[in-house]
Amino acid sequence: MAPKLVSAMSVVIACLVALAFLFESSHAAGGATYNVVSYGARGDGKTDSTKAFLRAWSAACFSSRSATVYVPRGTFLLKPVVFSGPCRSSRIVFQMGAGTSTTLVAPSNYWELGNTGNWILFIKVTGLSIYGGTVDARGAGYWHCKRYGKSCTAGARSVSLFWCSNVVVSGLRTLNSQTMHMAIDHSNNVHVKNVWIRAPSGSPNTDGIHIEASTGITITASTIMTGDDCISLGSGARNVWIERIACGPGHGISIGSLGGSVNEDGVQNVTVTSSVFTKTQNGVRIKSWARASNGFARNIVYRNLIMKNVDNPIIIDQKYCPGNKGCPRQSSGVKISKVTYKNIRGSSGTQVAMNFYCSPSNPCWGIKLQDIRLTYGKKAATSSCANIGGSKSGVIIPRSCF
16 A cells, blocks of 8 residues: 555544544533543453542533533442532533443442442532443442441442432442442432342342432332332431332332431421332331431322232331330330322232331321222231321221221
């Protein structure tokens, strides 16, 4: 080939490479894109890419226009990392490849997450979108430590949103968290959809999604299989919509435990609808410690739910006191009111399909049952009540005890 032709082709290739880099780095979706590999990350599953991710995040955060942190195909090792705002950019996309093509993994030695409490933390970010990808916290070593009573770290949540607003999390897979897979705290207007969460049924305290001190939270179209609650709501959770959840194994969808302290915010305006519970310890549960508190749970709606061999399909437990430590012979101060159970059907794994144990000092009131059909094998299911008042309509099986 003639030297001039070779030279010309080299120039063309160089230009194409430069154009591709400029497109990738500056003009995706009308904004700037920052590829973590360009900042030193390596997708070999062994190289610590934490600093590279932080450099890419910093560049995106300080962008004058919408920005994307792009994580390409590969397995990226991350130690505890904090993606912090406020950001100059009004919209930041954290984009990972779909499914297992892009995976973020924690160090194999669980001690490296230490007592940070969070592995991947987004804090004080507005206009955040997290798309795709898999995060694997490799929690088995930590669970083993907790199970056998050794000196362990406090454990870390996998993905946390603290003081964030206007957030979308879509298509994320999270595996084997040391503790909670996703935590939403002091945040507003968050939509979590199409997520897939998995940990073994025997893994301790591996809640799927925990919500606390947050308003306007929507969780839809997701599959959650864990060793603890599929979704849990703590004090200060308000205006929460949960729909089309496949829950199980796990402990169900729980409000609480509430009443952990005397001065505690309440939970209100929560809807759980069109969801399926399979072989879970509980279906829909409200639980509070049996001790003094000014907390509350009110305006709660559970509707259009299917229970498949669930041990406690419907349960209010206001004598929650694991190990009888810190609350024996006390009565819950948490006030539970205006809770509706509508169109709930399926099978119970125990004979008591509806179990309402409310506080003797603060009885539950305004509880409504409508069109309930829960069975227990070839035997008749039953219900149990204490300190509760309410109404019923439609067909109620088992028979209401109030």
